[in-house]
Amino acid sequence: MELDFITKLNQQWTDIYYLLHYKHKDNISHQAIRLMQHIEKRGEATIGALAEYLSVSHNTASEHTKRLIQKGFAAKRRSHQDERKVFVFLTQEGRDVLEQHTQLDKEKLKQIIERMSTSDKDLLEQAFQLLSKEAKQWQS
Template structure:
């Protein structure tokens, strides 16, 4: 099997899994806003400058995006204790919840699927996802 064929199969299976097992989205939030929340969570200490670079936009544009997320109660700004000139954008509890609902699989739906599998298949799935995650982190 060629690498391109493997990529196609992985992508198709991933979109099927996400489509069938994601949480129902109830919040009115853009895909770009979710990506910002996700970047803030993964980075832990994100500044407006970091977010501007991540989005490929100006500092002012990133700042406007963050203002909207602050207004919705999904993020807040906190000064760095060691260097008060730095201001970090951090997730609020509501921000963590909306991010979870928009990026994770529904625990109950996933549980229903996993209960139908052999324990050895579950271990194999865990290993495959862990391996893919580890290698992605090395590349990016």
């Protein structure tokens, strides 16, 4: 029963993303997108935190970060409290690229939602809020 539910949920999720994602304009790796997501969710991150998140060496995370900086998607800044610490953060261009690669196309979504009843919109919002809340609690 649970496995069947999970299989259906995953299939519906991939259908939604496949049908409603933006057309990708940038050639960027999946690992780079994952790094950018981690930075975006945290506001900033150290190379060490990025390496740990991806389960790669510090040097590998540093190389990925260097490529993001060269493309203008990220930048570095030193900590005000500890000059030895360097934080990576997303530039506006990086945030825009991340949105294009991870979010649903706002225009496509708007057209679909406009066709939905108010009660269906409320139900959809509640379902996503519940799943988001549970995911955040599970991660903690």
